[in-house]
Amino acid sequence: MFINIKNMVGSNRPIVITDDKVNSIYGHFFDGIDVIVLPQGELNKNLDTIKYVYQRLIELEADRTCSLVGVGGGLVLDMTGFVASTFMRGLSFGFVPTTLIAMADAAYGGKNGVNFNGFKNIIGTFKEAEFVYSQPEFLKTLDEREFKAGIVEIIKTALVMDADLFSFIEKERDKILNLEMELIEHLIKRTLKIKTDLVKLDMFDNDERRKLNLGHTVGHALEYLSEGVLNHGEAVAEGIVFSANASVALGYLKEEELKRIEELFWSYSINKNVNIKKYSEKDIIDAIKKDKKRNDSSVNFVFIQNIGKSFIQAVPFGRLEELLHDLY
Numbered sequence: 001m002f003i004n005i006k007n008m009v010g011s012n013r014p015i016v017i018t019d020d021k022v023n024s025i026y027g028h029f030f031d032g033i034d035v036i037v038l039p040q041g042e043l044n045k046n047l048d049t050i051k052y053v054y055q056r057l058i059e060l061e062a063d064r065t066c067s068l069v070g071v072g073g074g075l076v077l078d079m080t081g082f083v084a085s086t087f088m089r090g091l092s093f094g095f096v097p098t099t100l101i102a103m104a105d106a107a108y109g110g111k112n113g114v115n116f117n118g119f120k121n122i123i124g125t126f127k128e129a130e131f132v133y134s135q136p137e138f139l140k141t142l143d144e145r146e147f148k149a150g151i152v153e154i155i156k157t158a159l160v161m162d163a164d165l166f167s168f169i170e171k172e173r174d175k176i177l178n179l180e181m182e183l184i185e186h187l188i189k190r191t192l193k194i195k196t197d198l199v200k201l202d203m204f205d206n207d208e209r210r211k212l213n214l215g216h217t218v219g220h221a222l223e224y225l226s227e228g229v230l231n232h233g234e235a236v237a238e239g240i241v242f243s244a245n246a247s248v249a250l251g252y253l254k255e256e257e258l259k260r261i262e263e264l265f266w267s268y269s270i271n272k273n274v275n276i277k278k279y280s281e282k283d284i285i286d287a288i289k290k291d292k293k294r295n296d297s298s299v300n301f302v303f304i305q306n307i308g309k310s311f312i313q314a315v316p317f318g319r320l321e322e323l324l325h326d327l328y
């Protein structure tokens, strides 16, 4: 595999933003290019790290002829997009996604940002990258746990919009886990088609695009409460299973479809690190109150109607607390 960063930015001066782990594996691709290395891990997705990047850009005498190139997972890309849309009122930027979450989701759709005071992605911008250079070969060095986190976002998209994709993930489990590239590329393309169609309808996340938040209300709360123990995908997987259980409890989803959903997560052994019972309903609700999707007294919650069909409904916090109590 080879990537040529200079070719990606045309006549602009490239500055790579990456994290320490990606830099240790792929740093040789950045020879002769200025690189800003961020500390890996969700706990570093914050304004202190952004401030460090601004300082480095000033030291490197960056100007409007520079293009920032984020090389890494969703964390690096979200922060690169944020810096690029704010530094000097906007620099050109592009992405080289290196995780499955980034390839199938984070690199597209224009959401950039950081966490603040426990609020997930609460500070950010909407701005699409000018280019995305996606090369699934990067996945060969990704930890299995991180790879499976990407599978969760793909399962989520299938649940929201595409029953055939869900069946494909069920049927082809062994080949997918063996990283058969043809299948992985198929998964990424199919997931992106759904995401980009939704983004075209609703760039600013006011309507249909919010279906892609399935599992993220409870998921973000668990990710926050776990203080870095759960990765994004593991927390969202548990959030999806909760949404599916709530959908059955309210009579929207059939019991046998719930079983299929739970079995798929177990068959990929995705949520084995998750123990939602560790957290009280109150702690989960307090964390959900930090969610961007909340209104005054309720949160916009994504329910599943069938595998491949979902809908959004505002749920009062009190009702959500009852559901958490009844279902766990």
Ligand SMILES: NC(=O)c1ccc[n+]([C@@H]2O[C@H](COP(=O)([O-])OP(=O)(O)OC[C@H]3O[C@@H](n4cnc5c(N)ncnc54)[C@H](O)[C@@H]3O)[C@@H](O)[C@H]2O)c1
Residues within 6 Å of the ligand: 019, 020, 021, 022, 025, 040, 041, 042, 045, 072, 073, 074, 075, 076, 078, 098, 099, 100, 101, 102, 105, 106, 107, 108, 109, 110, 111, 112, 121, 138, 139, 140, 141, 142, 143, 146, 149, 232
């Ligand atoms: N903007 C969006 O639309 C969007 C969508 C989904 C997720 N996200 C965000 O993305 C983040 C999660 O993304 P992620 O799972 O990619 O996390 P991440 O960027 O933290 O990467 C996970 C880990 O994998 C390592 N890594 C990355 N590429 C590697 C490779 N090729 N080989 C070996 N190790 C590698 C990283 O160093 C890190 O330790 C969250 O912050 C989430 O909010 C954003």
